[in-house]
Amino acid sequence: MKPAAFAYAKARSLDHAIELLGGAPAEARVLAGGQSLIATLNMRLSSPDLLVDINAVPGLDGIAVKDGMLEVGALVRHAQAERSDLVAKHAPLIAMALPHIGHLAIRNRGTIGGSIAFADPAAELPACLLALGGEVSIAGPDGCRSVAAEQFFRGLFETALSPRDVLTAIRVPLAERDGRFGFAEFSRRHGDYAMVGLAAQARAEDGGLRAVRLVYFGVGATPVRARNAEADLARSDLAAAIGALARDLDPPDDLQATGAVKIHLAGVLLERVAQQLTGRERRPA
Amino acid sequence: MTAHTQVRLTVNGEEVFESVEARKTLVEFLREDLGLTGSHVGCEHGVCGACTLLLDGAIVRGCLLLAVQCDGCRIDTIEGVADSGTIADLQQAFAARNALQCGFCTPGMLLTAAQLLEEVGVPSREKIRARLSGNYCRCTGYHAIVDAVEAVARARANIPPQQGEGRIAEGDPGRGR
Numbered sequence: 001m002k003p004a005a006f007a008y009a010k011a012r013s014l015d016h017a018i019e020l021l022g023g024a025p026a027e028a029r030v031l032a033g034g035q036s037l038i039a040t041l042n043m044r045l046s047s048p049d050l051l052v053d054i055n056a057v058p059g060l061d062g063i064a065v066k067d068g069m070l071e072v073g074a075l076v077r078h079a080q081a082e083r084s085d086l087v088a089k090h091a092p093l094i095a096m097a098l099p100h101i102g103h104l105a106i107r108n109r110g111t112i113g114g115s116i117a118f119a120d121p122a123a124e125l126p127a128c129l130l131a132l133g134g135e136v137s138i139a140g141p142d143g144c145r146s147v148a149a150e151q152f153f154r155g156l157f158e159t160a161l162s163p164r165d166v167l168t169a170i171r172v173p174l175a176e177r178d179g180r181f182g183f184a185e186f187s188r189r190h191g192d193y194a195m196v197g198l199a200a201q202a203r204a205e206d207g208g209l210r211a212v213r214l215v216y217f218g219v220g221a222t223p224v225r226a227r228n229a230e231a232d233l234a235r236s237d238l239a240a241a242i243g244a245l246a247r248d249l250d251p252p253d254d255l256q257a258t259g260a261v262k263i264h265l266a267g268v269l270l271e272r273v274a275q276q277l278t279g280r281e282r283r284p285a
Numbered sequence: 286m287t288a289h290t291q292v293r294l295t296v297n298g299e300e301v302f303e304s305v306e307a308r309k310t311l312v313e314f315l316r317e318d319l320g321l322t323g324s325h326v327g328c329e330h331g332v333c334g335a336c337t338l339l340l341d342g343a344i345v346r347g348c349l350l351l352a353v354q355c356d357g358c359r360i361d362t363i364e365g366v367a368d369s370g371t372i373a374d375l376q377q378a379f380a381a382r383n384a385l386q387c388g389f390c391t392p393g394m395l396l397t398a399a400q401l402l403e404e405v406g407v408p409s410r411e412k413i414r415a416r417l418s419g420n421y422c423r424c425t426g427y428h429a430i431v432d433a434v435e436a437v438a439r440a441r442a443n444i445p446p447q448q449g450e451g452r453i454a455e456g457d458p459g460r461g462r
Contacts, residue, residue, distance in 0.1 A: 001308050002329060007288060008307035008353050031354075038310070038349045039330035051307070053354060079343070103419025105397070106331060108343040109350070190418045 003041035007050045011057050014139055020052045021164045022141050030054055030166055035110040036118045069171040074113025081112055090174045093132055096183040097124040103191045117167045119159050122193040126153055127217040131199040134172035140165040156221040178204045182273035186265050194218045195256045198269040202277050208236050209277055219251035219262055238274050242267040292356040297365025305352040312336040312347030323363035323392050334420030337393035338362055344400050363392035372399045378433040386424035393420045398434045407438045
C-alpha cells in the first residue's frame with residue numbers, strides 16, 4: 001500500500017459530512033470521485049488524517065433547471081453529465097469540454113464538484129464555470145452560501161472553500177438562443193491535462209459578437225480571463241485580439257512548454273475558438 | 286491508524302465479506318486479499334489503465350478507488366468477464382493478431398474494448414483509438430490491438446472482413462509508423 005494511513009468515514013448526509021469535517025482533530029479531506037485525490041495519496045503528495053467519503057450523501061447527484069439556472073450536483077459524474085440532455089441544451093460549453101477530461105474510466109468516476117473543488121489550474125471545468133459566469137454552492141458549519149466563479153478560484157489549488165466546507169453544486173445561467181460557445185485545448189495526448197486551453201462564451205448580435213468572455217487554463221495559477229482580447233474580439237478584430245494575449249496572459253514556463261510557446265498556442269486556440277463562436281452552429285471542438 | 290473496516294461486495298458474481306484497511310486501493314485488495322491477479326498495477330495514478338475494472342458495470346481505474354468505498358458494489362474483473370465467455374471472440378482476436386506481447390496491458394485493453402463494442406457496435410478505427418487512448422501498451426503494439434478490436438466489431442455485426450485487412454490501411458495516420 002502506498003498511501004500513508006488515514007481514517008475513513010462515510011457520510012450519511014450533508015450535515016453528517018460537515019459534522020465529520022468539523023470534528024476532525026487534524027487534516028480532513030472530502031472524498032468524492034477521488035480521481036485526483038487518490039492519485040495524490042498514492043504518490044504521498046498528500047497525507048490527510050481523515051477522509052470523509054461523500055459518495056453516499058443523498059441529493060448531490062442531480063442535474064436540474066432551478067430558478068433560471070442549470071444546477072449540477074457535486075456528485076454528478078463526468079460521464080453522467082456527458083450523457084445529459086439538460087447539460088447539452090443549457091450548458092453546451094460544458095458539454096464541449098467534458099470529452100477532453102481524462103479518459104472514460106476516469107470520467108465514469110470523477111465528479112463535477114471534485115473538478116471544481118480541486119481547482120487544478122490546467123483543468124477544463126473551472127475555466128468553463130468562469131467563462132459562463134457561474135457560481136458555486138457551498139455548505140458549511142454556518143449554513144449554505146453561494147460564491148461567484150470570479151471569487152471562487154483564488155490561487156494555485158486554492159479556492160473559497162474552507163477545510164470544513166462541502167461543495168454541493170455548481171450553477172450556470174441557461175444558454176440563450178443567441179449564445180455562442182467555443183472550446184479548444186492543446187494536449188500532447190488525448191486525455192492529458194492541457195498545455196493551454198480556452199473556454200469561451202459570447203452573444204451573437206448584428207453579425208458580430210458581444211459580451212465576449214475568453215477564459216484560458218494551463219496558463220497561470222487559476223483560470224485567467226483575457227480581457228483585452230475579449231474587447232478586441234467584440235470589435236471583430238481577431239488579429240488585435242491575438243496580439244492582446246501577450247498583455248492578458250503571463251504564463252510561467254513549465255515542463256511542457258515555455259511561457260512564450262504558451263502565448264503562441266493561446267493565439268492559435270483563439271483563432272479556432274473564434275471560428276466556433278462566429279459559426280452558425282454550435283459544434284464541439 | 287490501521288483501523289480495518291468490514292466491506293461486503295460482489296466480485297465476479299460471488300459475495301465477498303472482508304476486513305480491509307482504509308488506505309488499500311481496490312486493485313490491491315483484489316490482488317492481495319482475493320488472489321485475483323488479472324488486474325495489473327502499473328502507474329498507480331490513473332494514467333496507464335492496467336488496473337481497469339468494472340464497477341457496477343462501468344469501467345473504472347482500480348488504483349483510484351479505495352476498497353472500503355466499494356461496500357455494496359458489484360465488481361467484475363478480467364477473470365470473471367473472461368470466464369463468462371462474453372469476450373471469447375475478443376480474446377481469440379487478440380491472440381490471432383498478436384495484439385499482446387508482454388500481456389501486461391491486455392486485461393485493461395480487453396475490458397475497455399469490450400465496453401466500447403457493447404456501446405457503439407461497429408466503431409471507426411478513430412473511435413477505437415480514442416477510447417483505447419486511456420490504456421497504455423508499453424510494447425507499443427497498438428496497431429494490432431486496433432485491428433483485433435475492429436475485426437471483432439465487424440464479425441459481431443456480420444460484416445465481412447475488409448480487403449487487405451491487417452495491412453496498412455489508407456486514411457489511418459497512425460498506421461505504418
